[in-house]
Amino acid sequence: MNIQSPRSVLSPNDLAAYWMPFTANRAFKQAPRMLAGAKDMHYFTTDGRKIIDAAAGMWCSNAGHCRAPITEAITKQAAEMDYAPPFQFGHPQAFELASRIAALAPKGLEQVFFCNSGSEAADTALKIALAYHATRGEAGCTRLIGRERGYHGVGFGGISVGGMVNNRRLFGALLNGTDHLPATYNHEHQAFSKGEPEWGAHLADELERLVVLHGKDTIAAVIVEPMAGSTGVLVAPKDYLKRLRAICDKHNILLIFDEVITGFGRLGYAFAAERYGVVPDMITFAKGVTNGAVPMGGVIVREDIHDTFMKGPEHIVELFHGYTYSAHPLACAAGLATLNIYRDEGLFERARQLEPLFADAVMGLRKEPNVTDIRTVGLTAGIDLAPKDGQGGLRGLTALACAFNDHDLMLRVAGDTLALTPPLIVSEAQIGEIIDKVAGVIRSVA
Numbered sequence: 001m002n003i004q005s006p007r008s009v010l011s012p013n014d015l016a017a018y019w020m021p022f023t024a025n026r027a028f029k030q031a032p033r034m035l036a037g038a039k040d041m042h043y044f045t046t047d048g049r050k051i052i053d054a055a056a057g058m059w060c061s062n063a064g065h066c067r068a069p070i071t072e073a074i075t076k077q078a079a080e081m082d083y084a085p086p087f088q089f090g091h092p093q094a095f096e097l098a099s100r101i102a103a104l105a106p107k108g109l110e111q112v113f114f115c116n117s118g119s120e121a122a123d124t125a126l127k128i129a130l131a132y133h134a135t136r137g138e139a140g141c142t143r144l145i146g147r148e149r150g151y152h153g154v155g156f157g158g159i160s161v162g163g164m165v166n167n168r169r170l171f172g173a174l175l176n177g178t179d180h181l182p183a184t185y186n187h188e189h190q191a192f193s194k195g196e197p198e199w200g201a202h203l204a205d206e207l208e209r210l211v212v213l214h215g216k217d218t219i220a221a222v223i224v225e226p227m228a229g230s231t232g233v234l235v236a237p238k239d240y241l242k243r244l245r246a247i248c249d250k251h252n253i254l255l256i257f258d259e260v261i262t263g264f265g266r267l268g269y270a271f272a273a274e275r276y277g278v279v280p281d282m283i284t285f286a287k288g289v290t291n292g293a294v295p296m297g298g299v300i301v302r303e304d305i306h307d308t309f310m311k312g313p314e315h316i317v318e319l320f321h322g323y324t325y326s327a328h329p330l331a332c333a334a335g336l337a338t339l340n341i342y343r344d345e346g347l348f349e350r351a352r353q354l355e356p357l358f359a360d361a362v363m364g365l366r367k368e369p370n371v372t373d374i375r376t377v378g379l380t381a382g383i384d385l386a387p388k389d390g391q392g393g394l395r396g397l398t399a400l401a402c403a404f405n406d407h408d409l410m411l412r413v414a415g416d417t418l419a420l421t422p423p424l425i426v427s428e429a430q431i432g433e434i435i436d437k438v439a440g441v442i443r444s445v446a
Protein backbone atom coordinates (compact mmCIF):
# COMPACT_ATOMS: atom_id res chain seq x y z
CA MET A 1 0.00 0.00 0.00
CA ASN A 2 1.32 3.42 -0.90
CA ILE A 3 0.84 5.55 2.18
CA GLN A 4 1.31 9.23 1.45
CA SER A 5 1.23 12.09 3.90
CA PRO A 6 -2.19 13.71 3.89
CA ARG A 7 -2.16 16.92 1.91
CA SER A 8 -3.47 18.84 4.90
CA VAL A 9 -0.29 18.02 6.79
CA LEU A 10 1.87 19.16 3.93
CA SER A 11 0.08 22.47 3.50
CA PRO A 12 -2.21 23.31 6.39
CA ASN A 13 -3.65 26.41 4.73
CA ASP A 14 -4.53 24.73 1.46
CA LEU A 15 -8.05 25.68 0.43
CA ALA A 16 -8.54 22.63 -1.76
CA ALA A 17 -10.06 20.04 0.57
CA TYR A 18 -13.11 21.94 1.74
CA TRP A 19 -15.96 21.55 -0.78
CA MET A 20 -18.00 24.55 0.23
CA PRO A 21 -21.81 24.43 0.34
CA PHE A 22 -23.90 26.62 -1.97
CA THR A 23 -20.72 28.41 -3.00
CA ALA A 24 -19.05 29.14 -6.31
CA ASN A 25 -16.02 27.20 -5.07
CA ARG A 26 -13.56 28.07 -7.82
CA ALA A 27 -14.35 31.78 -7.71
CA PHE A 28 -14.18 31.77 -3.91
CA LYS A 29 -10.84 30.03 -3.76
CA GLN A 30 -9.32 32.56 -6.14
CA ALA A 31 -10.45 35.42 -3.88
CA PRO A 32 -11.47 34.01 -0.49
CA ARG A 33 -13.63 35.94 1.94
CA MET A 34 -12.30 34.77 5.28
CA LEU A 35 -13.92 35.50 8.62
CA ALA A 36 -12.03 35.23 11.88
CA GLY A 37 -14.20 36.81 14.56
CA ALA A 38 -17.53 38.41 15.31
CA LYS A 39 -19.04 40.72 17.92
CA ASP A 40 -22.52 42.26 18.02
CA MET A 41 -23.14 43.93 14.62
CA HIS A 42 -19.75 43.09 13.14
CA TYR A 43 -17.52 40.42 11.68
CA PHE A 44 -13.74 40.68 11.67
CA THR A 45 -11.72 39.34 8.76
CA THR A 46 -8.47 37.39 8.89
CA ASP A 47 -6.74 40.52 7.59
CA GLY A 48 -8.13 42.62 10.43
CA ARG A 49 -11.03 44.46 8.75
CA LYS A 50 -14.31 45.17 10.55
CA ILE A 51 -17.35 44.23 8.47
CA ILE A 52 -20.85 45.40 9.32
CA ASP A 53 -23.25 42.45 9.20
CA ALA A 54 -26.40 43.26 7.26
CA ALA A 55 -27.34 39.58 7.02
CA ALA A 56 -27.37 38.35 10.64
CA GLY A 57 -24.80 35.85 9.42
CA MET A 58 -27.33 33.94 7.35
CA TRP A 59 -30.63 35.04 8.90
CA CYS A 60 -29.40 33.48 12.16
CA SER A 61 -27.84 35.88 14.64
CA ASN A 62 -30.83 38.01 15.50
CA ALA A 63 -29.32 39.11 18.82
CA GLY A 64 -25.97 40.00 17.24
CA HIS A 65 -22.79 38.00 17.49
CA CYS A 66 -20.92 36.39 20.37
CA ARG A 67 -23.34 37.57 23.01
CA ALA A 68 -21.82 36.85 26.40
CA PRO A 69 -24.80 35.05 28.01
CA ILE A 70 -25.01 32.63 25.09
CA THR A 71 -21.28 31.99 25.00
CA GLU A 72 -21.23 31.44 28.76
CA ALA A 73 -24.22 29.07 28.66
CA ILE A 74 -22.60 26.95 25.95
CA THR A 75 -19.27 26.87 27.77
CA LYS A 76 -20.87 25.88 31.05
CA GLN A 77 -22.97 23.18 29.41
CA ALA A 78 -20.00 21.73 27.53
CA ALA A 79 -18.16 21.30 30.82
CA GLU A 80 -21.15 19.86 32.71
CA MET A 81 -22.61 17.46 30.17
CA ASP A 82 -21.37 17.44 26.61
CA TYR A 83 -23.89 15.04 25.16
CA ALA A 84 -27.05 13.23 26.20
CA PRO A 85 -28.73 10.56 24.09
CA PRO A 86 -32.16 11.83 23.06
CA PHE A 87 -33.72 8.42 22.40
CA GLN A 88 -35.20 7.05 25.64
CA PHE A 89 -33.24 9.63 27.73
CA GLY A 90 -33.75 13.28 28.45
CA HIS A 91 -32.11 16.25 30.14
CA PRO A 92 -33.85 19.16 31.85
CA GLN A 93 -32.85 21.90 29.41
CA ALA A 94 -34.52 20.07 26.52
CA PHE A 95 -37.88 20.12 28.30
CA GLU A 96 -37.42 23.69 29.44
CA LEU A 97 -36.54 24.90 25.96
CA ALA A 98 -39.50 23.05 24.42
CA SER A 99 -41.84 24.76 26.90
CA ARG A 100 -40.29 28.17 26.25
CA ILE A 101 -40.62 27.78 22.47
CA ALA A 102 -44.19 26.49 22.71
CA ALA A 103 -45.06 29.50 24.89
CA LEU A 104 -43.95 31.82 22.08
CA ALA A 105 -46.04 29.99 19.46
CA PRO A 106 -49.74 30.55 18.82
CA LYS A 107 -52.05 28.87 21.30
CA GLY A 108 -52.72 25.25 20.42
CA LEU A 109 -49.21 24.59 19.11
CA GLU A 110 -47.84 23.03 22.25
CA GLN A 111 -45.45 20.24 21.27
CA VAL A 112 -41.87 20.69 20.09
CA PHE A 113 -39.85 18.10 18.17
CA PHE A 114 -36.14 18.95 17.97
CA CYS A 115 -33.72 18.38 15.12
CA ASN A 116 -30.57 20.16 13.95
CA SER A 117 -31.35 22.33 10.96
CA GLY A 118 -34.06 23.92 8.90
CA SER A 119 -33.81 21.13 6.34
CA GLU A 120 -34.41 18.50 8.98
CA ALA A 121 -37.24 20.58 10.40
CA ALA A 122 -38.99 20.67 7.02
CA ASP A 123 -38.59 16.94 6.47
CA THR A 124 -39.71 16.24 10.03
CA ALA A 125 -42.88 18.30 9.58
CA LEU A 126 -43.70 16.59 6.28
CA LYS A 127 -43.20 13.17 7.86
CA ILE A 128 -45.38 14.06 10.85
CA ALA A 129 -48.10 15.18 8.43
CA LEU A 130 -47.99 11.91 6.51
CA ALA A 131 -47.86 9.81 9.68
CA TYR A 132 -50.73 11.80 11.20
CA HIS A 133 -53.08 11.05 8.33
CA ALA A 134 -51.94 7.41 8.19
CA THR A 135 -52.53 7.01 11.93
CA ARG A 136 -56.05 8.36 11.51
CA GLY A 137 -56.77 5.84 8.78
CA GLU A 138 -56.74 8.50 6.05
CA ALA A 139 -54.54 6.32 3.92
CA GLY A 140 -55.09 8.26 0.70
CA CYS A 141 -53.88 11.56 2.17
CA THR A 142 -50.31 11.37 0.97
CA ARG A 143 -49.72 14.30 -1.32
CA LEU A 144 -47.47 17.16 -0.20
CA ILE A 145 -47.88 20.63 -1.65
CA GLY A 146 -45.21 23.32 -1.68
CA ARG A 147 -44.90 26.50 -3.68
CA GLU A 148 -42.88 27.73 -6.63
CA ARG A 149 -39.88 29.74 -5.43
CA GLY A 150 -40.24 28.14 -2.00
CA TYR A 151 -37.19 26.96 -0.06
CA HIS A 152 -37.42 24.27 2.58
CA GLY A 153 -33.81 23.20 2.81
CA VAL A 154 -31.99 20.47 0.99
CA GLY A 155 -33.37 17.14 2.23
CA PHE A 156 -35.30 15.09 -0.31
CA GLY A 157 -38.59 16.16 1.25
CA GLY A 158 -37.61 19.80 1.28
CA ILE A 159 -36.38 19.91 -2.31
CA SER A 160 -39.42 17.98 -3.51
CA VAL A 161 -41.86 20.57 -2.15
CA GLY A 162 -39.40 23.41 -2.73
CA GLY A 163 -39.62 25.47 -5.86
CA MET A 164 -36.07 26.44 -6.81
CA VAL A 165 -35.09 24.73 -10.01
CA ASN A 166 -31.34 24.50 -9.38
CA ASN A 167 -31.95 22.79 -6.06
CA ARG A 168 -34.07 20.11 -7.76
CA ARG A 169 -33.02 19.43 -11.28
CA LEU A 170 -29.91 17.26 -10.76
CA PHE A 171 -31.34 15.11 -8.01
CA GLY A 172 -33.46 12.54 -9.73
CA ALA A 173 -37.17 11.96 -9.49
CA LEU A 174 -37.52 13.34 -5.94
CA LEU A 175 -40.52 12.40 -3.79
CA ASN A 176 -43.59 11.06 -5.49
CA GLY A 177 -46.84 12.88 -5.11
CA THR A 178 -45.87 16.50 -4.68
CA ASP A 179 -47.24 19.56 -6.37
CA HIS A 180 -46.78 23.31 -6.14
CA LEU A 181 -48.82 26.44 -5.67
CA PRO A 182 -47.78 29.38 -7.83
CA ALA A 183 -45.27 31.86 -6.40
CA THR A 184 -46.89 34.91 -4.86
CA TYR A 185 -44.60 37.46 -6.47
CA ASN A 186 -45.77 39.58 -9.38
CA HIS A 187 -43.66 42.52 -10.45
CA GLU A 188 -46.39 44.30 -12.34
CA HIS A 189 -48.78 44.34 -9.39
CA GLN A 190 -46.41 44.48 -6.45
CA ALA A 191 -43.25 46.42 -7.34
CA PHE A 192 -41.84 48.58 -4.55
CA SER A 193 -44.26 47.33 -1.89
CA LYS A 194 -43.59 48.06 1.73
CA GLY A 195 -44.93 45.22 3.84
CA GLU A 196 -47.62 42.91 2.49
CA PRO A 197 -48.59 43.66 -1.13
CA GLU A 198 -52.26 44.46 -1.74
CA TRP A 199 -52.39 42.19 -4.77
CA GLY A 200 -52.17 38.42 -4.67
CA ALA A 201 -54.47 36.94 -2.00
CA HIS A 202 -56.40 35.14 -4.73
CA LEU A 203 -53.31 33.05 -5.56
CA ALA A 204 -54.15 30.94 -2.50
CA ASP A 205 -57.23 29.73 -4.37
CA GLU A 206 -54.92 27.67 -6.56
CA LEU A 207 -55.03 25.17 -3.73
CA GLU A 208 -58.70 24.57 -4.57
CA ARG A 209 -57.61 23.80 -8.10
CA LEU A 210 -55.06 21.26 -6.85
CA VAL A 211 -57.75 19.60 -4.71
CA VAL A 212 -59.90 19.23 -7.80
CA LEU A 213 -56.97 18.06 -9.91
CA HIS A 214 -55.69 15.41 -7.51
CA GLY A 215 -58.96 14.49 -5.89
CA LYS A 216 -60.51 15.10 -2.49
CA ASP A 217 -58.76 13.54 0.50
CA THR A 218 -55.42 13.08 -1.23
CA ILE A 219 -53.48 16.06 0.13
CA ALA A 220 -51.71 15.60 3.46
CA ALA A 221 -50.16 19.01 3.90
CA VAL A 222 -49.25 22.34 2.39
CA ILE A 223 -45.93 23.92 3.36
CA VAL A 224 -45.16 27.59 2.73
CA GLU A 225 -42.83 30.24 4.06
CA PRO A 226 -44.81 33.22 5.35
CA MET A 227 -42.07 35.28 3.70
CA ALA A 228 -39.96 33.46 1.14
CA GLY A 229 -36.43 34.53 2.07
CA SER A 230 -34.07 32.49 -0.03
CA THR A 231 -35.64 33.42 -3.35
CA GLY A 232 -35.34 37.10 -2.68
CA VAL A 233 -37.69 38.27 0.11
CA LEU A 234 -41.11 37.56 -1.37
CA VAL A 235 -43.66 38.89 1.06
CA ALA A 236 -47.04 37.15 1.49
CA PRO A 237 -49.78 39.28 -0.06
CA LYS A 238 -52.38 40.68 2.32
CA ASP A 239 -54.83 37.95 3.42
CA TYR A 240 -53.09 35.26 1.34
CA LEU A 241 -52.22 33.14 4.36
CA LYS A 242 -55.71 33.51 5.83
CA ARG A 243 -57.17 32.26 2.60
CA LEU A 244 -54.78 29.33 2.51
CA ARG A 245 -55.80 28.47 6.09
CA ALA A 246 -59.49 28.49 5.18
CA ILE A 247 -58.98 26.19 2.20
CA CYS A 248 -56.85 23.79 4.26
CA ASP A 249 -59.56 23.68 6.94
CA LYS A 250 -62.20 22.96 4.35
CA HIS A 251 -60.31 19.97 2.94
CA ASN A 252 -58.65 18.50 6.06
CA ILE A 253 -55.20 19.55 4.84
CA LEU A 254 -52.48 20.38 7.38
CA LEU A 255 -50.90 23.80 6.98
CA ILE A 256 -47.18 24.06 7.77
CA PHE A 257 -45.46 27.42 8.09
CA ASP A 258 -41.76 27.18 7.45
CA GLU A 259 -40.53 29.85 9.84
CA VAL A 260 -36.86 28.99 9.70
CA ILE A 261 -36.21 32.60 8.67
CA THR A 262 -39.31 34.38 9.93
CA GLY A 263 -39.20 32.84 13.42
CA PHE A 264 -37.70 34.68 16.38
CA GLY A 265 -38.37 38.27 15.52
CA ARG A 266 -37.45 38.76 11.89
CA LEU A 267 -40.93 40.10 11.08
CA GLY A 268 -41.39 41.82 14.44
CA TYR A 269 -43.05 38.92 16.26
CA ALA A 270 -41.93 35.63 17.77
CA PHE A 271 -43.41 33.96 14.70
CA ALA A 272 -44.89 35.35 11.49
CA ALA A 273 -48.04 33.38 12.34
CA GLU A 274 -48.69 36.04 14.99
CA ARG A 275 -48.10 38.93 12.61
CA TYR A 276 -50.58 37.46 10.15
CA GLY A 277 -53.13 36.26 12.71
CA VAL A 278 -53.09 32.80 11.15
CA VAL A 279 -52.52 29.65 13.19
CA PRO A 280 -50.88 26.89 11.17
CA ASP A 281 -50.88 23.24 12.26
CA MET A 282 -47.10 23.13 12.46
CA ILE A 283 -44.28 25.66 12.50
CA THR A 284 -40.73 24.77 11.56
CA PHE A 285 -37.89 26.76 13.07
CA ALA A 286 -34.05 26.80 13.19
CA LYS A 287 -31.45 29.57 12.81
CA GLY A 288 -32.58 32.23 15.31
CA VAL A 289 -33.53 29.72 18.00
CA THR A 290 -29.89 29.57 19.13
CA ASN A 291 -28.86 32.86 17.54
CA GLY A 292 -26.89 30.67 15.15
CA ALA A 293 -24.42 29.75 17.90
CA VAL A 294 -25.11 25.99 17.86
CA PRO A 295 -27.03 24.14 15.13
CA MET A 296 -30.62 23.44 16.09
CA GLY A 297 -33.98 23.14 14.36
CA GLY A 298 -37.39 21.88 15.26
CA VAL A 299 -41.09 21.65 14.63
CA ILE A 300 -43.83 23.05 16.83
CA VAL A 301 -46.88 20.85 16.50
CA ARG A 302 -50.56 21.26 17.30
CA GLU A 303 -51.42 19.48 20.52
CA ASP A 304 -54.06 17.21 19.06
CA ILE A 305 -51.84 16.16 16.17
CA HIS A 306 -49.32 15.00 18.75
CA ASP A 307 -52.08 13.33 20.76
CA THR A 308 -53.14 11.31 17.73
CA PHE A 309 -49.87 9.41 18.11
CA MET A 310 -50.19 8.91 21.87
CA LYS A 311 -52.37 5.85 21.63
CA GLY A 312 -51.54 2.17 21.59
CA PRO A 313 -49.23 0.31 24.00
CA GLU A 314 -47.14 2.66 26.10
CA HIS A 315 -43.89 0.74 25.66
CA ILE A 316 -43.95 1.30 21.91
CA VAL A 317 -42.16 4.27 20.28
CA GLU A 318 -44.93 6.55 19.00
CA LEU A 319 -43.06 8.22 16.16
CA PHE A 320 -40.21 6.41 14.43
CA HIS A 321 -38.22 9.52 13.75
CA GLY A 322 -35.43 11.49 15.42
CA TYR A 323 -31.77 12.41 15.26
CA THR A 324 -28.67 11.55 17.32
CA TYR A 325 -28.33 15.25 18.05
CA SER A 326 -31.99 16.11 18.66
CA ALA A 327 -32.11 18.47 21.66
CA HIS A 328 -28.33 18.47 21.96
CA PRO A 329 -27.36 19.90 25.38
CA LEU A 330 -25.19 22.64 23.88
CA ALA A 331 -27.97 23.69 21.51
CA CYS A 332 -30.51 23.72 24.35
CA ALA A 333 -28.20 25.83 26.52
CA ALA A 334 -27.68 28.24 23.63
CA GLY A 335 -31.42 28.29 22.91
CA LEU A 336 -32.40 29.14 26.48
CA ALA A 337 -29.82 31.91 26.72
CA THR A 338 -30.93 33.26 23.34
CA LEU A 339 -34.60 33.35 24.26
CA ASN A 340 -33.67 35.23 27.44
CA ILE A 341 -31.91 37.90 25.40
CA TYR A 342 -34.82 38.22 22.98
CA ARG A 343 -37.18 38.65 25.95
CA ASP A 344 -35.01 40.88 28.14
CA GLU A 345 -34.00 43.20 25.32
CA GLY A 346 -37.44 43.20 23.69
CA LEU A 347 -35.87 42.43 20.34
CA PHE A 348 -39.04 41.28 18.58
CA GLU A 349 -40.76 44.55 19.51
CA ARG A 350 -37.64 46.43 18.52
CA ALA A 351 -37.82 44.92 15.02
CA ARG A 352 -41.46 45.95 14.82
CA GLN A 353 -40.66 49.51 15.87
CA LEU A 354 -37.75 49.85 13.45
CA GLU A 355 -39.69 48.45 10.50
CA PRO A 356 -41.05 51.77 9.10
CA LEU A 357 -37.69 53.52 9.40
CA PHE A 358 -35.91 50.54 7.85
CA ALA A 359 -38.44 50.32 5.00
CA ASP A 360 -38.11 54.05 4.21
CA ALA A 361 -34.33 53.85 4.29
CA VAL A 362 -34.21 50.88 1.91
CA MET A 363 -36.79 52.40 -0.45
CA GLY A 364 -34.42 55.37 -0.73
CA LEU A 365 -32.31 53.10 -2.97
CA ARG A 366 -34.95 52.86 -5.70
CA LYS A 367 -33.27 55.42 -7.95
CA GLU A 368 -29.87 53.70 -7.82
CA PRO A 369 -28.69 52.16 -11.10
CA ASN A 370 -30.23 48.82 -12.17
CA VAL A 371 -32.65 48.63 -9.23
CA THR A 372 -35.83 47.06 -10.63
CA ASP A 373 -37.74 46.38 -7.40
CA ILE A 374 -37.47 46.66 -3.63
CA ARG A 375 -39.54 44.70 -1.11
CA THR A 376 -39.50 45.17 2.63
CA VAL A 377 -41.09 43.43 5.60
CA GLY A 378 -40.01 43.41 9.24
CA LEU A 379 -36.26 43.95 9.38
CA THR A 380 -35.82 42.40 5.95
CA ALA A 381 -35.49 43.76 2.46
CA GLY A 382 -34.95 42.40 -1.02
CA ILE A 383 -33.43 44.67 -3.68
CA ASP A 384 -33.64 43.34 -7.23
CA LEU A 385 -30.89 44.34 -9.62
CA ALA A 386 -31.15 43.86 -13.37
CA PRO A 387 -28.98 40.95 -14.55
CA LYS A 388 -25.62 41.88 -16.04
CA ASP A 389 -24.99 40.95 -19.66
CA GLY A 390 -27.96 38.60 -19.61
CA GLN A 391 -26.18 36.35 -17.09
CA GLY A 392 -28.42 35.73 -14.10
CA GLY A 393 -26.60 35.91 -10.78
CA LEU A 394 -23.44 37.58 -12.08
CA ARG A 395 -24.28 41.07 -10.82
CA GLY A 396 -25.48 39.61 -7.53
CA LEU A 397 -22.30 37.66 -6.86
CA THR A 398 -20.19 40.63 -7.93
CA ALA A 399 -22.15 42.78 -5.48
CA LEU A 400 -21.59 40.33 -2.63
CA ALA A 401 -17.84 40.29 -3.26
CA CYS A 402 -17.65 44.03 -3.78
CA ALA A 403 -19.61 44.68 -0.57
CA PHE A 404 -17.23 42.51 1.43
CA ASN A 405 -13.95 43.51 -0.20
CA ASP A 406 -14.49 47.20 -0.87
CA HIS A 407 -17.28 48.39 1.44
CA ASP A 408 -16.75 46.29 4.60
CA LEU A 409 -20.32 45.07 4.37
CA MET A 410 -21.82 41.59 4.55
CA LEU A 411 -25.07 41.05 2.70
CA ARG A 412 -26.87 38.03 1.23
CA VAL A 413 -27.67 37.55 -2.38
CA ALA A 414 -30.23 35.37 -4.11
CA GLY A 415 -29.45 35.48 -7.80
CA ASP A 416 -29.41 39.21 -8.56
CA THR A 417 -31.41 40.15 -5.47
CA LEU A 418 -29.56 41.70 -2.56
CA ALA A 419 -31.12 40.68 0.75
CA LEU A 420 -30.72 42.80 3.88
CA THR A 421 -31.54 41.09 7.18
CA PRO A 422 -29.52 42.77 9.91
CA PRO A 423 -29.44 41.54 13.50
CA LEU A 424 -32.39 42.98 15.41
CA ILE A 425 -29.99 44.94 17.63
CA VAL A 426 -29.11 47.18 14.67
CA SER A 427 -29.17 50.89 15.61
CA GLU A 428 -30.79 53.61 13.54
CA ALA A 429 -27.34 54.98 12.74
CA GLN A 430 -26.20 51.53 11.62
CA ILE A 431 -29.23 51.23 9.34
CA GLY A 432 -28.09 54.49 7.74
CA GLU A 433 -24.54 53.19 7.47
CA ILE A 434 -25.73 49.94 5.84
CA ILE A 435 -27.90 51.76 3.32
CA ASP A 436 -25.05 54.13 2.37
CA LYS A 437 -22.78 51.15 1.84
CA VAL A 438 -25.41 49.29 -0.21
CA ALA A 439 -25.81 52.37 -2.42
CA GLY A 440 -22.05 52.35 -2.91
CA VAL A 441 -22.10 48.68 -3.83
CA ILE A 442 -24.95 49.10 -6.32
CA ARG A 443 -23.07 51.93 -8.02
CA SER A 444 -19.87 49.92 -8.07
CA VAL A 445 -21.53 47.03 -9.90
CA ALA A 446 -23.49 49.25 -12.33
Ligand SMILES: Cc1ncc(COP(=O)(O)O)c(C=O)c1O
Nearest residue numbers: 117118119151152153258260261
Ligand atom coordinates in the same frame (compact mmCIF):
# COMPACT_ATOMS: atom_id res chain seq x y z
C1 LIG B 1 -37.42 28.75 4.99
C2 LIG B 1 -36.24 27.85 5.14
N1 LIG B 1 -36.43 26.56 5.38
C3 LIG B 1 -35.40 25.72 5.54
C4 LIG B 1 -34.10 26.17 5.45
C5 LIG B 1 -32.97 25.20 5.57
O1 LIG B 1 -32.27 25.41 6.74
P1 LIG B 1 -30.86 24.71 6.96
O2 LIG B 1 -29.91 25.36 6.03
O3 LIG B 1 -30.58 24.98 8.42
O4 LIG B 1 -31.02 23.26 6.70
C6 LIG B 1 -33.86 27.51 5.19
C7 LIG B 1 -32.49 28.03 5.10
O5 LIG B 1 -32.23 29.15 4.76
C8 LIG B 1 -34.95 28.38 5.03
O6 LIG B 1 -34.77 29.67 4.73
